[in-house]
Amino acid sequence: MSKSHFKPVLALALMGTLALTACASTAGDSTSEAEAPITIGVLLPLTGPLSTLGKEMQNGYEVARTLFNEAGGVDGRQIEFQVSDAPTPEDAVSVAGTLSTDPDVTAIMGSYSSSIAIPASAVASRNQMPYWETGSVAAATTDRGLSHLYRTVISAAMPAYSNATQEFISKVAAPALESSPDELRFGLVFEDGAYGTSASDQFKALAGTEGYNLVATESYAANTNDLTSVIERLKAAKIDVLYSVPNINDAILLTQQSAALGFKPAYTLGNGTGYTSVDFIAAVGDTADGLVVADAAPLNISDSLLSADLSPTYSEFITAYEEQIGRKPLTHATLGYVGATVLFQEVLSKAETLDADGIVAAAEAVDLGPGETVASFGVKFDETGQNERAGWFFMQYQEGELVTIYPTALASGQ
């Protein structure tokens, strides 16, 4: 019987040996012919609660890849994706480790959610693998100054982010209410997840510096099933402008229950994610009309507002997307498309070598001005890898569709 104490130890040793043989068989064949495809590791949450927008972003990647490959790829070399699902931070570490040490993988793209991006990019940087972040807006992502991380999308910590909100409120929202920002009563409501808290922190800071009269601040768990108490508290605070940062299902709930409970602030300013998803539009339909949504990419803009040199053009992107996916792209698809296209066209195509150093050098050299991406913002990375030209946009639901209304230069409606 005492022999049984060996068994687990032997089992563990056996497992190790198995792992050893398994790796011996997987490593080995790394060909680098001119015609061989270039592999990009795609790291996104494709299952679990984050999957809705993870998939939306993947759609953007796929369309970018199709268009880029059709246009000839990198000197004839096609782009291939190695798609990995990372539903939790733990899985993100695992997947990032695998991708960043795979000799076939040139760079990693991801990851939409900050809770995935933060651990995954840390692992990639430790393994000196370029990490191309196209979706996470949390400040912490680039704050750490990781060596191989580049973020094409805006950081909530950037002045541009707060400035856009401040300008929008003073130049669009307040005039629409025939008032001035310091006379308005503001309310803030957010889901207490990573996304909601970091976005609401920025708004609180803005309210502090601008002297907004923030009369109510409410948070709740995103998986709640009743928001009556939150709505009643907001109602009781008699607010004029509501700044709201929900996830998807609670965006639906908040909108529907507000309507049911007769809560209708003069102006509702929603922050991205929840309000721009397909699920939201499908659920609330025209109840959303009039709602203003802020997000990291504009929607439904016209080609004429962008650079004439842009190829593919905005409308080509929309057409390709509709053909491939079957509906119009939303913000996360657009952000994914922009990020991927910049990586393909500006980095991979222009890099002298496709190793980490070559990609880093090419990334540092990217210099796209306003209008040179389909999201209208330019791309230039600062020393932390943050795109300092990333933008922040305001759109409004008009007849069930999101129309860009700010910056006014892009406005196609109102």
Next chain:
Amino acid sequence: MTTIQILVSGVLIGGVYALLAVGITLVLGVMKIVNFAQGELLMVGMYLTLLLHTVLGLHPYVAFPIVVVALFGLGAGIHFGLLRWVVDRGHTQQIVLTLGIGIVLQSAALMIFGGSFQSLQIEPFRGGSIVIGSISIGTTRLAAFVVAGIATIALLFLLDRTLTGKAMRATAMDRDAATLMGIPVQRVYLITMGIGSALAGAAGVMLMPIYPVYPTVGVNILLIGFVVVVLGGLGSVAGAFLGGIIIGVVEALAGFWLGAAMSQIVVFALFIVILLVRPQGILKGDTV
């Protein structure tokens, strides 16, 4: 006035909790099994409602009987294929088995429907509410509450007045004695699990127009369901109904006074206090 509105909303959402909790308490009372898959059964009910609407165009309230019968079948099937083998074992094995069943249902839903949030618009009810003075009552929530009440009363009638119901209660009280009287205990369990599951289905139908469905939607509601069951007294159907309303009101009031973020802490702290101070619940478990 606001407090009344909060109370009304709490009572209404409490109806949904009650509907789920009544099913949990019934299975617990009769079979002595804590069913951790009850939330997933509700999720199945929601998806089924959605499917009947999108494929056959059925209004959810028209689909109600179909979903309830289908979920009865699913519950009975789960008993026949799985739970039957563990009724004699310890609660650890039973709990882990139902957890396993829940994981399987959740994964299956993810594979079939994907992870996105899907909701159902039904025109006559969407955003619809009855306004009395300054109190607004959501019609879909009111409907859910009414169904919860009717289901509870119907179940109480079944348990109190019919031979099948009495056999269920007898089995709950003394399984061996019931066997000696010729009561087919496993069939009673099958029916119990079927009814418990059908109640989860009913909750799913009523929740579908209120709340979007996604594969893990049941998890959070299930936890509240447990709180309600313990509050109401394990195995007490009437207690579960009352407990559902109390928890709905507590949650709403705590949310209003302390903020929504604190309401979860308050609810689960209340749960611990009940467990420690009055584990038998507000009504002793004597309905089943």
Next chain:
Amino acid sequence: MSQQIVNRSSGPIDPMVRSRPLPKHSLLIGFGVVAIALLAFVSSSAPVFYGHMIVMTLIYAALATSWNIIGGFAGQLSLGHAAFFGLGAYTSSILFVDFGISPWIGLLIALLGGATLGLLIGIPTFRLRGPYFALATLALGIILLNVAVHFRELTGGHVGISLPPTEGWGTMTFLNRWQYVVIAGGYLLVCLLISGIILSNRFGYQLAAVREDEEAARALGVNATRVKLLAGTLSGGLAAGIGTIYAQYILFLTPDSVLGTAVSIEIIVLAIVGGSGKLYGPLLGAVLLIPAGQLVLREFGGALPGLHTLVYGVIVIIVILLFPRGIWGMLTDTAALINRRRKHS
């Protein structure tokens, strides 16, 4: 004294008590050290995926082994064990990030914190029986999760805590994985040793007596409450320690990833599938399920979302139905049967 009485009693604990000679702890240490060395070597040369798989397996094996003390040996179904794991992870991480205290010291403080929490939770909840205890621990886990979410100044809320990637033994942070294999493997070995010592001592028999029939155990003079409290304290402390190692490995904490109910459930599933109450059951469960889950996730994750959890659920159902004593129990039963046959022939 009570041990003797338990020994003579005719309940189901009897065969188990009689058939177990004193474990050869030195053998366990010897083979454990060799296995860790081997695994460390493997993980330093194998692709990251396999290295990660080994580290995660060791971490979860240690976690499930710590759960086993209260959940298996004492038979108290704790559904909130993530509370200890998360407490340990947050304690050392906050000390490290905010006060610059080395994770090694953080680990010791986490151990103490977990043990204290185990004691504090135990005092009120061990009065509860069966499903009540399970539900109470479930609720406590949820409360702790909500506290971590709510008190953002301390924990960062859902945004989480990001640990600095400063490499070195002093900071318990490494670029490579073999060091983590050594640390987590060593910790697992400690958990196994403590469990083995418990099982071969009077304490182990007392726990078994409480598990099989608490009333009878009390009647035989076992101080059931004290025995359970001690088990809960040990179990909680060990689970908290592994939390620190996890935090230093992943370098990023969110409430859901260390305090979530899913973590608690995973721990139980590993232990039950492997064989709860058996010394090596939880280890076996982790060795079988963690790599299986990771492999399925890697192979099919993107294409067939949900498959890896489906496989998990199906394994749980099959094991519960066919091998109620877990896979370890099934293996030892089979071995005993073969032995008996051999003797007969």
Next chain:
Amino acid sequence: MRLSKHIWETILPFLEIHDVRVNYGEVEALRGATLSVNEGETVAIVGANGAGKTTLINSISGLNRLSSGSIMFEGQPLGDLKPHRLPELGIVQVPEGRRLFARLSVDDNLQLGAYHKRARRDSVKGREEIYRLLPVLQDRKDQLAGTLSGGQQQMLAIGRALMAQPRLLLLDEPSLGLAPIVVTELFSIIARIASEGTAVLLVEQNVSRALALSNRAYALQQGTVIMEGTGQELLNDPGLPAAMLGIAAAAKE
């Protein structure tokens, strides 16, 4: 080999228990007990605590699994049947400690006694008969069973079993914990049931009363039958007190 039912009934005893063994874990509670009951007969089983009496009666009604041996009822092996099918055949047990459905009314308890199909048809009439036989229940018909006195509970337990229209009534320690005057009443009721043609297998600690009532009796010790004979024979057997006092011997095991 196929014989008509009539022939089976004439050659084979009503209930035949042959070399039955039952184990609880590693403990043998019954070690080869053999006994029989004829149609309409009252048979008592006496023995010390732990002699295996309750195990034996639970084995007949299917609550215990046999390790070996057989129990035949009118030529049919009972081991093949699910326990809940036995009342249909006419075998009904009144378990030790009454085991009433405490939070159901007296009337509901009786109604549940007549659960199997054959009895269910006569449920209403059956209850009237029980109330006539046991008038003490009539007045308490809507009371919860748990609120009755010990004696009333025992009457209800017997009444509940009678609702199933038994042909063989198994009684496990019916007099346990009852006042002497109630015990007398109880035994007169049992005698009345037996006189109406129902076979009774009675396990009792009250040895003298049980033996006086029975046609035949068996004494059990450590799971085997050590004595058998008419009630009077056993009563007069000098070995009986030793069998009853076999406590020390049994506990040594």
